[in-house]
Amino acid sequence: MEKRPLGLVAIVVYKSFTALLLMVTSIALLLTLKNYQTLQVLSENYVLEGKSIIIDWLLKKVVNLNPRTLAFSGIGTGIYAIVTATEAVGLWYEKRWAHILVLGLVGISIPPEIYELIREISLIKILVFVLNVAVFVYLFQSFPKHPN
Numbered sequence: 001m002e003k004r005p006l007g008l009v010a011i012v013v014y015k016s017f018t019a020l021l022l023m024v025t026s027i028a029l030l031l032t033l034k035n036y037q038t039l040q041v042l043s044e045n046y047v048l049e050g051k052s053i054i055i056d057w058l059l060k061k062v063v064n065l066n067p068r069t070l071a072f073s074g075i076g077t078g079i080y081a082i083v084t085a086t087e088a089v090g091l092w093y094e095k096r097w098a099h100i101l102v103l104g105l106v107g108i109s110i111p112p113e114i115y116e117l118i119r120e121i122s123l124i125k126i127l128v129f130v131l132n133v134a135v136f137v138y139l140f141q142s143f144p145k146h147p148n
Contacts, residue, residue, distance in 0.1 A: 007138045008091060014131065015088035015102075022081035029074030033067055096144045103143075106136045 065073075087105070090098025113129045 004092070004094070005142065007142070008094070011102075011135050011138065012088050012092050014135070015084055015091065019081050019084035019088060022077050022084060026074050026078035026081055029070050029077060033070040033074060094144065099139050099143055103136065103139050106132050106139075110136065 083101075083105075087098055087102050091102065109132060110129070113125065113132065117125050117129060
């Protein structure tokens, strides 16, 4: 069995984890949409204790979203999860098209990430930016010379 470069394996793991998170988010959004009325009633009747501040915040955020926004977000996130999983599989099999796809998608995401960092710095934004730049640089340097 052919041994894959460690950098490539790390990117596949990162992309797979991202795809999983995106799929869970998509399912949660679509389930929220399905149970929108129930959540609305729950948020109106739920007596919150001081310990439940996060639940209160989440419920208010979700219930205040337009159902159309929930549907669009759920479907869009699901599609992006599928694309990300496809990237991971293509990279695992070291396909040239996967390198091009990841380089393109990561490359176009870097300028908005810089803008977001300028607007407001956070640990998560810095981490995502650094990971995406590392992925881009690694894949650019290891771009396959022969088509497959």
